[in-house]
Amino acid sequence: MRRADRLFQIIQVLRRATRPVTADAIAAELETSKRTVYRDIAALLGQRVPIRGEAGLGYVLDGGFDLPPLMLTSDEIEAAVLGAQWVAARGDPALARAARDLTAKIAAIVPERLRSVVLEPSVATPPPWEQKMETVDLAQVRAWIHAGRKLRLYYADEQGRETTRVIWPCLIGYHERARLLIAWCETREDFRSFRADRVVDAEFLEDRYPGRPAVLRQRWFAAMEVRRAAECEGLQ
Known part of the structure; x- marks a missing residue:
């Protein structure tokens, strides 16, 4: 994994966590060493990324920090598309409509080279079972x-x-x-x-x-x- 990609992934790991994440956990997910994680954390701090914590206790990313929304990987896009397919077929009418809108928005904002991942995905959900009519909204x-x-x-x-x-x-x-x-x-x-x-x-x-x-x-x-x-x- 390139260093730039690794730095981005560290931010992603911290952003989705609900509690401090240790260097051991980050190293295991990124398949690298703890020493590399320590160096990468130091590099991110040098770039003014608001990370708090220390070695042995864990790290957290302060609220308010975010990355450009277009920085999605191919796997992240297909995960979103697969989830949207399932909701469009099985969600209540409002959620099903929102899922179709989500797919259209993703296709509109991703770079051209990734658009086929949205419009021609390699993943699919099975057809839904016929569901009974519901009276509750x-x-x-x-x-x-x-x-x-x-x-x-x-x-x-x-x-x-x-x-x-x-x-x-x-x-x-x-x-x-x-x-x-x-x-x-x-x-x-x-x-x-x-x-x-x-x-x-x-x-x-x-x-x-x-x-x-x-x-x-x-x-x-x-x-x-x-x-x-x-x-x-x-x-x-």
């Missing part, structure tokens, strides 16, 4: 998730039995055959998953639930880890 659900507001769901289970739940939505899972609304259920006092195609009706309440949506999501991820660990123990 998932675009509005996403807006309510961002706002941390509650929903009242009128929901039918697999046997068609209807219940009414007030929930704290925190995530929408886009699966091959269904979309799942992940939420804290006030009735069950626990996390529950609701298939969007089984929602009979939904009321978008103005009430906010306690805490931030990101914290609620972390609680759900933690609960899933505990459940998976328990299932693994049961199989042993």
Whole structure:
């Protein structure tokens, strides 16, 4: 890897990290030595790149620093195109439209030599399964998730039995055959998953639930880890 490319990749590693990254971790990802990483960090600091930290503890990139948006590699472009293909075929109407717009914007801004990677990609997703009609507006659900507001769901289970739940939505899972609304259920006092195609009706309440949506999501991820660990123990 050329030195200029390596410096760029170090910035990318730090930019996507949520905690300090050690020289060991950077060296492993870039397949180089720690000594080279130390020299590269020093070079970036000499170019006024706002990196904080020190050897042995890890490095972070201060907020506000960015690189020109056109500096995308061929692999990064195809990753974006592949993701956009999947969302265009399986996302709700608003996200599907956004995915098609994203592909068009990428094709418009990348250098000419990389345009074929967008317009004639070497990657593709399989055709989607036919999905059932949904009555709930998932675009509005996403807006309510961002706002941390509650929903009242009128929901039918697999046997068609209807219940009414007030929930704290925190995530929408886009699966091959269904979309799942992940939420804290006030009735069950626990996390529950609701298939969007089984929602009979939904009321978008103005009430906010306690805490931030990101914290609620972390609680759900933690609960899933505990459940998976328990299932693994049961199989042993």
